[in-house]
Amino acid sequence: MYDVIVIGSGPGGYVAAIRCAQLGMKTAIIEKYPTLGGTCLNVGCIPSKALLDSSEHYHNAAHTFKTHGINLSNLKVDLKQMIARKDDVVKQNVDGVSYLMKKNKIDVHQGIGSFVDQNTVKITKDDGSTEEIKGDKIIIATGSKPANLPFIELDKERVITSTEALKLKEIPKHMIIIGGGVIGMELGSVYGRMGAKVSVVEFMDSLIPSMDRTMGKELQKSLKKLGFEFYLKHKVTGVKRSGKSLTVTAENTKGESISIEGDYVLVSIGRKPFTQGLNAEAAGVKLTDRGQIEVNEHLQTSVPHIYAIGDVVKGAMLAHKAEEEGTFVAETIAGQKPHINYNLIPGVVYTWPEVASVGYTEEQLKEQGIKYKSGKFPFMASGRARASMDTDGVVKVLADAETDEILGVHMIGPRTADMIAEAVVAMEYRASAEDIARMSHAHPTYTEAFKEACLAATDNRALHL
Secondary structure, rough: EEEEEEEOOOOOHHHHHHHHHHHOOOOEEEEEOOOOOOHHHHHOOOHHHHHHHHHHHHHHHHHHHHOOOOOOOOOOOOHHHHHHHHHHHHHHHHHHHHHHHHHHOEEEOEEEEEEEOEEEEEOOOOOOOOEEEEEEEEOOOOOOOOOEEEEEEOOOEEEHHHHHHHHOOOOOOOEEEEEEOOHHHHHHHHHHOOEEEEEEOOOOOOOOOOHHHHHHHHHHHHOOOOOOOOEEOEEEEEEEEOEEEEEEEEEEOOOOOEEEEEEEEEEEOOOEOOOOOOOOHHHHHEEEOOOEEEEOOOOOOOOOEOOOOHHHHHOOOOOOHHHHHHHHHHHHOOOOOOOHHHHHOOEEEEOEEEEEEEEOOOOHHHHOOOEEEEEEEEHHHHHHHHOOOOOOEEEHHHEEEOOOEEEEEEEEEOOOHHHHHHHHHHHHOOOOOHHHHHHOOOOOOOOHHHHHHHHHHOOOOOOOO
């Protein structure tokens, strides 16, 4: 009998297991794949960042090295080696998770975990054999998988998801991306930097539509420099394949039809909760109409000793959100009183320039009728950004009009994925724009742009504009 059984070993599941073990609980984790780490480590965050880094190195070698005084000849992409390096990065990370399981004395069971009853989980292994284990508490962390449109047939060769995009054997001549969200823009950047033509078809009127509108506009400007084409406010109506050629048809808001031809189509319209094989009904665990597992504010399901975290429950599908929830549940089980402020979980797009955001968007503040003031500072005016030739982008700070409390921070520019952490700290402690403006920021650094945006929000006092 285990104190806790965790089903799924992604960032939510393995972090929950570690925290449970740290708190003295006898813990088991079940993973259906041969390696731990879930989508994030195997076919998501980690491999995509590895390819983004490699492709950015190539792009800089091809386009900016000469300006830096570095001359190269016969520059070419070795895609096979690039993918091999990505695979090695993945292996190091998943091996690291295996080590952490051993270190924390967590029992790892490989196979599909499914409920027999409220305390019993059956593990079905690859060879068809089964075993059953029992737990006092159970945490569901089964994650998500790529979503698709019902009329698109994913052949996983030419019509692909993010999973297949991480292991292509050639650079596409023309990649058509259905969906202008985070995953599509990241993977489009990988191949666009290496010479692929990239066309993006997006139903909404902005890229990365869940983020502040300024970010979508700025990202679009930047990606246009890579040769991206955009078809915003277009609804995809069909995808047809003929040999190596694909045709995507779409309609604009007037009902006019267009067709785009390419050699790869990446379907990137988001992700959906994954509960296949879980047999949740056997435990009495309720699902919502959207296929998510229903939870309360303590992340308990309809069965109080069964919890659910991460992509399989409501909220942003982010690895770090899942990690926070994994820790939250472990500490709740141990009788502690943890908290998560969901408004202060940052979102990041790892294109270049990077996009990072936390708190309310300008659109949300307008909808809620909250009076706010805005301060912006462009990287074009940053000495550090000029030195590194990374002048695209802007930092935007939204503060309460009366109290000056920071309500939202939205950044597009160099290393904003790391810079956003300062904004999260500030907002967790309810800092004002004036507080950040009065803190010393090292010069020259990218983070000065955050200080300057806070100065701009405080009576338009930016110093370097």
